[in-house]
Amino acid sequence: MTEAGADPEPSDLQRLHVLTPWLQSWRYLLAGLGAVVAIFRDDVRRLGEVWEFVRDQPLLLSLLIGLGTLLLVGGVVVGWAFLAWRMTGYAVVGQTLFVRSGVVVRQRRQVRLNRLQGVDVSQPLLARLCGLAALKLELAAGSDATTTLGYLTLTDAHALRRDLLERSGRHRVDPHTGVPVEEPEQTVLTVPTTRVLQARLLEASLAVALLLLYVVGAITVVLLVGGGFGAVLAVLAPAAPALLAVGSQLVTRFLQESNFSVGESADGLRIHSGLLALNHRTVPRQRVQGMHIGVPLMWRPTGWARLTVDVAGSVSSGSGSDSMLPAANTLVPVASMPEVTALFTRISRVRLDEVALAPAPRRTRWLDPFGYGWLGVGLTESVAITRTGWLTRRCAVVPYARIQSVRVTQGPLQRRLALASVHLDGAVGATGWTAPHRSIDDAQQLVHLLAARALSARHAEH
Amino acid sequence: MSSRAGDVHRLFVDPDCAWQGVSPRLLTLRRIPPGAVIGLAVLGVALFAAFGVWVMTGVSGAVLAAALGWWWWLPRNVSAWRYAERDDDLLVSRGRLLRRLTIVPYGRMQVIDVEAGPLESRLGIASVELVTASASTNAKIPGLPLEVAQDLRNRLTAKGEATAAGL
Numbered sequence: 262m263t264e265a266g267a268d269p270e271p272s273d274l275q276r277l278h279v280l281t282p283w284l285q286s287w288r289y290l291l292a293g294l295g296a297v298v299a300i301f302r303d304d305v306r307r308l309g310e311v312w313e314f315v316r317d318q319p320l321l322l323s324l325l326i327g328l329g330t331l332l333l334v335g336g337v338v339v340g341w342a343f344l345a346w347r348m349t350g351y352a353v354v355g356q357t358l359f360v361r362s363g364v365v366v367r368q369r370r371q372v373r374l375n376r377l378q379g380v381d382v383s384q385p386l387l388a389r390l391c392g393l394a395a396l397k398l399e400l401a402a403g404s405d406a407t408t409t410l411g412y413l414t415l416t417d418a419h420a421l422r423r424d425l426l427e428r429s430g431r432h433r434v435d436p437h438t439g440v441p442v443e444e445p446e447q448t449v450l451t452v453p454t455t456r457v458l459q460a461r462l463l464e465a466s467l468a469v470a471l472l473l474l475y476v477v478g479a480i481t482v483v484l485l486v487g488g489g490f491g492a493v494l495a496v497l498a499p500a501a502p503a504l505l506a507v508g509s510q511l512v513t514r515f516l517q518e519s520n521f522s523v524g525e526s527a528d529g530l531r532i533h534s535g536l537l538a539l540n541h542r543t544v545p546r547q548r549v550q551g552m553h554i555g556v557p558l559m560w561r562p563t564g565w566a567r568l569t570v571d572v573a574g575s576v577s578s579g580s581g582s583d584s585m586l587p588a589a590n591t592l593v594p595v596a597s598m599p600e601v602t603a604l605f606t607r608i609s610r611v612r613l614d615e616v617a618l619a620p621a622p623r624r625t626r627w628l629d630p631f632g633y634g635w636l637g638v639g640l641t642e643s644v645a646i647t648r649t650g651w652l653t654r655r656c657a658v659v660p661y662a663r664i665q666s667v668r669v670t671q672g673p674l675q676r677r678l679a680l681a682s683v684h685l686d687g688a689v690g691a692t693g694w695t696a697p698h699r700s701i702d703d704a705q706q707l708v709h710l711l712a713a714r715a716l717s718a719r720h721a722e723h
Numbered sequence: 724m725s726s727r728a729g730d731v732h733r734l735f736v737d738p739d740c741a742w743q744g745v746s747p748r749l750l751t752l753r754r755i756p757p758g759a760v761i762g763l764a765v766l767g768v769a770l771f772a773a774f775g776v777w778v779m780t781g782v783s784g785a786v787l788a789a790a791l792g793w794w795w796w797l798p799r800n801v802s803a804w805r806y807a808e809r810d811d812d813l814l815v816s817r818g819r820l821l822r823r824l825t826i827v828p829y830g831r832m833q834v835i836d837v838e839a840g841p842l843e844s845r846l847g848i849a850s851v852e853l854v855t856a857s858a859s860t861n862a863k864i865p866g867l868p869l870e871v872a873q874d875l876r877n878r879l880t881a882k883g884e885a886t887a888a889g890l
Contacts, residue, residue, distance in 0.1 A: 669823065671823075687857055712811075
């Protein structure tokens with residue numbers, strides 16, 4: 262097996278699909294084209310008049326200049342894209358994936374395949390239209406936990422994925438053929454797209470209602486005071502960005518979470534989703550740092566809930582071309598509570614309804630008048646469970662083996678009431694576990710129990 | 724054990740553990756900013772009063788009062804920093820108004836940072852910070868005498884290696 266340090270010759274590099282630079286930077290290309298059109302708007306407009314004034318010498322000249330510039334810019338763009346494509350390549354040597362890119366600043370990247378946790382094939386909208394796909398490599402937690410390689414044709418992407426998984430040694434290999442076995446996948450849960458839409462609308466309805474209330478109130482006040490149309494507009498203007506934000510978030514989330522299905526296979530949970538851009542993700546069980554069940558206020562009458570998981574090293578954020586992918590930690594965007602708890606039990610082997618939760622003491626109502634009845638903490642053999650929140654009701658679960666440190670905090674008001682809050686810290690990617698307002702004796706017991714169990718769970722694992 | 728442990732609940736300062744406080748020289752370091760503010764505020768009060776700018780005199784007076792409160796508060800805050808080494812984990816207790824206790828198992832320590840800025844090295848103190856895979860662990864012990872900090876680091880490193888476990 263080749264050492265990781267041995268660099269492959271440039272001639273050994275495989276090229277990505279020739280459309281890659283265009284797909285990666287279509288926004289900039291579009292912007293560039295827009296700028297050119299904007300600058301030479303007049304020349305472009307005069308194109309239509311060319312028939313009438315074809316003999317007009319200065320007009321022809323300016324037209325030629327405009328066309329020439331367009332050609333020049335277009336040529337530069339095409340040349341750059343070609344160069345970028347020529348300079349990008351990858352090679353798989355032994356247990357290392359080499360990726361080279363960059364026209365001006367050359368970048369070399371080595372991905373150690375034995376640290377590979379999973380490879381997912383993702384298809385953003387444009388790539389999907391071209392029949393292309395990108396590979397997302399998930400590595401064991403680190404600063405660069407994800408590497409994207411793309412674009413390749415869909416068949417190439419799947420072939421490379423199999424190859425990488427085979428080389429990573431983390432995949433079961435067929436003893437006869439030596440080909441990695443595609444783990445059979447069993448669909449556990451599918452979420453109807455209509456329900457995703459309903460749930461999203463319901464969740465946004467509160468914000469929309471508040472906005473409407475503001476709009477109606479503002480118009481009424483302005484009319485009562487006797488302001489004109491301009492005054493109405495001036496009052497309504499602040500609401501526009503909020504409305505836009507709510508609307509765009511609604512649409513994005515809906516696009517991400519449509520066609521949602523969760524499958525289970527030997528290498529972890531498989532999540533498939535997307536209406537326009539298709540996304541597939543694998544969540545290895547051993548990387549789950551914690552789980553959360555959430556019920557937003559507006560969902561309470563419907564009995565729906567959502568399930569999120571914290572995955573080590575992945576921070577849920579959508580930016581750039583990834584904004585079409587669901588938040589990294591959504592496991593179920595919406596489902597009925599029994600479905601969610603069933604899936605929860607499948608992953609954690611913990612039956613939520615069998616865990617007795619100790620409520621917070623009654624005096625907590627002075628600090629948390631609306632939510633104190635919901636608060637509760639329960640410890641099982643393997644996980645710690647806490648319930649928090651009063652608008653959105655949450656239930657957070659952390660396995661003892663994933664605890665990095667245990668903290669207690671007590672503010673001045675809590676001290677007067679002899680209360681303290683207990684926190685568990687997880688690795689980067691965990692979103693927190695807090696048991697607020699425990700009685701001080703309870704907190705002390707909890708802290709030492711959690712610290713001890715964190716320790717024994719770790720010993721048991723290694 | 725620290726003399727002030729008596730008034731803090733055993734949840735935050737368990738009397739069964741051997742608690743160590745931090746160096747009083749940390750107080751000197753921490754008192755530099757309020758000291759500077761007090762100096763400036765006194766100057767401000769005097770100057771503004773001399774020129775009869777009463778509004779600004781009042782403002783300077785308020786700043787002076789706040790800085791004096793800060794000065795008075797610091798020893799209480801500094802004396803509340805404590806740490807205890809147990810068999811399997813390190814306890815760091817701190818804060819007087821907002822009390823905090825952090826428990827870090829040795830096996831979860833990834834990095835142990837010993838840090839001393841120019842002022843700190845002048846005072847002969849350093850801070851020891853335990854870094855785990857979590858961003859919210861926040862187990863920092865400031866103001867340890869240099870040799871104590873180094874000993875602590877060595878002990879922690881040894882214990883961390885003995886019980887090492889990754890994520």
